[in-house]
Amino acid sequence: MRPKTARGEATRRAILGAAEIVIGRQGYSEASIGSITRQAGVAQGTFYIYFAGKDEVFSELVAEMGRMLRHVIAEATSGFDDRLEAEREGLRAFLTFVSAHPELYRIVQEAQFVDPEAYRAYFRTFAQGYREGLEKAAREETISAGDAEIRAWALMGVARALGELQVVFNGGHSIDALVETAHDLIENGLRAGVPSGGGGRG
Numbered sequence: 611m612r613p614k615t616a617r618g619e620a621t622r623r624a625i626l627g628a629a630e631i632v633i634g635r636q637g638y639s640e641a642s643i644g645s646i647t648r649q650a651g652v653a654q655g656t657f658y659i660y661f662a663g664k665d666e667v668f669s670e671l672v673a674e675m676g677r678m679l680r681h682v683i684a685e686a687t688s689g690f691d692d693r694l695e696a697e698r699e700g701l702r703a704f705l706t707f708v709s710a711h712p713e714l715y716r717i718v719q720e721a722q723f724v725d726p727e728a729y730r731a732y733f734r735t736f737a738q739g740y741r742e743g744l745e746k747a748a749r750e751e752t753i754s755a756g757d758a759e760i761r762a763w764a765l766m767g768v769a770r771a772l773g774e775l776q777v778v779f780n781g782g783h784s785i786d787a788l789v790e791t792a793h794d795l796i797e798n799g800l801r802a803g804v805p806s807g808g809g810g811r812g
Contacts, residue, residue: 622660624650629667634713638724672721672728675714693747698793705785708773715777737762
């Protein structure tokens with residue numbers, strides 16, 4: 611239930627924040643509503659004022675990650691007319707966000723098994739916006755023409771794999787190193803003879 615007062619919204623946000631920590635660290639199966647409410651500092655009965663159960667709060671966290679991340683990336687890329695520069699800064703924004711919210715990132719990964727519908731909606735929404743951006747850039751000739759749908763999923767795959775390296779495998783790389791290496795690959799590919807970090811837009 612959506613609260614009608616600022617106090618109610620603050621309580622709901624506290625429960626979501628606690629669920630992010632508890633479910634993200636313990637996993638969906640091991641996390642209990644009691645552990646979530648203890649983390650939030652509210653009575654267990656308060657949980658049910660706002661959420662029907664653990665499955666509902668989980669689905670809301672997946673949707674929330676999508677909303678927050680799309681906003682962060684849009685803000686980070688809004689000042690760039692060059693799509694390649696936007697790609698660089700969008701990737702930086704993504705990795706910065708998931709590094710700051712590792713529990714939320716793990717929840718989205720787990721959603722593939724806990725809530726497949728929410729998982730698919732999360733990625734399909736991203737893919738749609740990504741595809742539209744690539745199509746626009748191709749029309750404006752700031753990138754080469756190509757299948758925008760496949761490109762969108764491929765680029766999303768790069769970001770997702772780097773996020774997993776950073777969050778799940780504790781890769782230990784700086785965000786700058788991840789971004790610059792990945793962006794060089796996106797911009798220049800693997801072809802020998804293309805100078806790293808420049809040219810190759812063809």
